[in-house]
Amino acid sequence: MQLSDLRISHLRNLDGVSLEPGAGLNIISGANASGKTALLESIYLLARGRSFRTHRIRELISHHQQQLRVTARALRAGQRPLMLGIERDGRQTRLRCDGENVRNLSAHARRVPLILITPDSHGLISGRPGQRRRWLDWALFHVEPDYLGCWQDCFHALRQRNALLKHGAGRATIVSWEESLADCVNRLEAYREGLVQQLSGHFSAVMSQLLPGTVQIEYLPGRPREQDYRTLLAEQRDLEQQRGFTRYGPHRSDLDFRHQDGEVRATLSRGQTKLYIAGLMIAYVRVLADYGLQPLILVDDLPAELDAGARARFMAHLAETGCQTFVTAIEPETLPLAGWPEHQVFHVEHGQLTEVI
Numbered sequence: 001m002q003l004s005d006l007r008i009s010h011l012r013n014l015d016g017v018s019l020e021p022g023a024g025l026n027i028i029s030g031a032n033a034s035g036k037t038a039l040l041e042s043i044y045l046l047a048r049g050r051s052f053r054t055h056r057i058r059e060l061i062s063h064h065q066q067q068l069r070v071t072a073r074a075l076r077a078g079q080r081p082l083m084l085g086i087e088r089d090g091r092q093t094r095l096r097c098d099g100e101n102v103r104n105l106s107a108h109a110r111r112v113p114l115i116l117i118t119p120d121s122h123g124l125i126s127g128r129p130g131q132r133r134r135w136l137d138w139a140l141f142h143v144e145p146d147y148l149g150c151w152q153d154c155f156h157a158l159r160q161r162n163a164l165l166k167h168g169a170g171r172a173t174i175v176s177w178e179e180s181l182a183d184c185v186n187r188l189e190a191y192r193e194g195l196v197q198q199l200s201g202h203f204s205a206v207m208s209q210l211l212p213g214t215v216q217i218e219y220l221p222g223r224p225r226e227q228d229y230r231t232l233l234a235e236q237r238d239l240e241q242q243r244g245f246t247r248y249g250p251h252r253s254d255l256d257f258r259h260q261d262g263e264v265r266a267t268l269s270r271g272q273t274k275l276y277i278a279g280l281m282i283a284y285v286r287v288l289a290d291y292g293l294q295p296l297i298l299v300d301d302l303p304a305e306l307d308a309g310a311r312a313r314f315m316a317h318l319a320e321t322g323c324q325t326f327v328t329a330i331e332p333e334t335l336p337l338a339g340w341p342e343h344q345v346f347h348v349e350h351g352q353l354t355e356v357i
């Protein structure tokens with residue numbers, strides 16, 4: 001997938017921005033607060049219908065303006081282009097794809113796959129398990145059309161069981177929900193384990209060139225792995241009735257990231273952690289490629305925290321993906337360009353964009 005004809009109006013400090021990005025590397029340069037991240041945010045908004053910086057899209061509307069608007073054409077190999085557009089006024093957001101209102105965001109995410117790496121991606125390692133679960137779920141929404149339904153069934157059954165436990169429902173009613181819960185959880189875990197396995201293969205290959213040392217990702221299912229889930233639910237029922245909630249299951253699951261057998265969060269430096277996350281994202285791009293999907297890649301402030309060698313390795317791996325990539329940098333000359341057949345540089349100053357020729 002490749003964006004062309006990107007237009008942005010009244011989004012943060014950006015206005016009247018019209019950009020023809022190249023198929024390869026697009027470097028967005030500019031001083032602090034010039035609008036580099038806002039440009040990535042505009043692209044993210046088209047793909048996901050939300051921002052990666054705030055839950056309140058309204059905040060993105062430029063001060064003293066009524067409405068923001070972003071449009072672009074998404075070119076897809078062997079298929080006709082998609083017209084993408086998003087508008088947000090004081091009341092509502094309208095995300096449009098090919099003239100239709102987008103109602104199902106995860107289906108839209110499948111049509112417009114996107115990988116984002118920002119300084120906040122660090123939270124994938126240092127943050128709470130929920131952040132890692134969300135990442136895994138989004139990763140699956142892109143590749144498994146049935147995953148969303150399975151996820152919804154699973155969490156519906158979990159909520160039902162919790163409500164029954166809390167309100168002292170009879171055993172037979174709880175048992176009947178346990179059956180459907182166990183069934184959904186088994187399917188959900190098979191999807192999650194499968195993706196982690198697929199990811200792990202690519203991850204080791206990518207990391208062998210990005211960061212010395214062995215790496216490992218493990219899916220932790222939020223329950224004793226060796227025990228059948230339905231049996232576990234039955235065993236825990238009495239205790240859980242007193243507590244009013246289900247203690248074990250996918251709502252407690254997590255991902256364990258390791259480097260040289262040590263926990264990444266406890267052993268790696270900031271720069272090494274950034275490379276680890278970069279490797280994970282590039283591994284995921286390879287998983288997407290296995291499904292015939294080619295995402296857009298956005299990297300905010302790529303040079304930060306990385307020495308020259310690390311920057312070069314990261315950039316070379318991005319080049320290998322063959323994806324249209326947008327990278328922001330305060331000093332674009334710090335980005336090594338080896339491996340990129342073509343690149344374009346756009347300079348942002350006070351929200352105005354010019355292409356550097």
Ligand SMILES: Nc1ncnc2c1ncn2[C@@H]1O[C@H](COP(=O)(O)OP(=O)(O)OP(=O)(O)O)[C@@H](O)[C@H]1O
Binds near residue numbers: 030031033034063330
């Ligand atoms: N709603 C808004 N209306 C107008 N301007 C805004 C709005 N929200 C943020 N801004 C401004 O838009 C600019 C965009 O900042 P952005 O975060 O994109 O900068 P950046 O180039 O990525 O900077 P840095 O290198 O410091 O990360 C900032 O000057 C910010 O104050």
